[in-house]
Amino acid sequence: MSGQTLSPEEIGIGMRISVHPHSDDYERIILDALDTTKNQIDLGGLEISTGEVSTYVGVKTGAAAQRLAEYSTTLIASASRASNRQHLTSHLLFSRGCPGEATCELIPGEIPSEQTVTLERTGLEAAAAWSLYPLADDGSAHMDPIYAAIDQAKASGVTVTSEHYATILRGDLADILGVVVNAWAKVGQEVPHVVSHVSVSVDSPSAQRAGDAA
């Protein structure tokens, strides 16, 4: 399959997202955030399907990485504001290159490139545990793109530390999701199937005690 003419849907670009307000009022907060997101973001060309555990957002057309980054930043920031800044977490899974029908048949070097994502800052300080998995079938060393992505995160202004199995990012929510989505999209230009998981935490009391969150 020649990749250069493929749509995001044909490549299989999308995410799963869940938002977890630590509040008795979580159902209202999530519904409010979904409403706000629908009003702020053009949802045309996105396929959105909500399951019991998380919501799938697939991109059919357009600048896929930018659209997913905007959707997730807006949804999480809206939920945080709708909760009056109670503690909130979110889990995101970004996937690229295995739509199912065309499982991992993309050819390295023929994969469409992505524009770098740009996002407006949210004013919400967040912490995230981030993992990036290039699922190469070609025998190339899978750790190299990970180290390159971590170096790029460090250059972005976000605070980067290493823990077991994850890299911890701290900064504005939009800057964190920008780093995550850009790294994933960049690796995805070279590795046919790439997945990234990130757990985001906003307004955690432990961060407030440590003085490193607003």
Next chain:
Amino acid sequence: MSGQTLSPEEIGIGMRISVHPHSDDYERIILDALDTTKNQIDLGGLEISTGEVSTYVGVKTGAAAQRLAEYSTTLIASASRASNRQHLTSHLLFSRGCPGEATCELIPGEIPSEQTVTLERTGLEAAAAWSLYPLADDGSAHMDPIYAAIDQAKASGVTVTSEHYATILRGDLADILGVVVNAWAKVGQEVPHVVSHVSVSVDSPSAQRAGDAA
């Protein structure tokens, strides 16, 4: 490195776990659950370190898969009970084979095998979005062990459905985590570096409306 004599710590077997009660009272619930877990489980030989986003649990000695499965099942079930069955989610990342110091130097065929995990049922019906990533460097097809693991999950009695980027498991919390940990440990006997992510949901109102959770 000859693998057969390696300890879990040398192989790099552990997890990151976070528990998210959807409750104003989340701090007390989590502290209660940690206390209960400490009283029910022998924590000797585990390295536990709590970060802002999630907690790292590394296994130094013993039956690694069994110990991680028991710890996570007990912690999530205890939090659910401490919250009086308010909606609760948990995110888990299991990793095997990349301790950092000995990055991915394990030799297929020389990796110590794991006993199959057995867990007591909790009486808590749960749903989970599960992903399994064999991070092979040897050019073998990375989807094959995933399909084998999904077949085994189907044979276990847990309800298995496919969604974009994840397999949905429904059943008793212990049965779900047993399937996840056994699949990950089994793939890890053949693929040096294997990671699995699972988002667990207990007592979600959408499940209750659909009638498929207690």
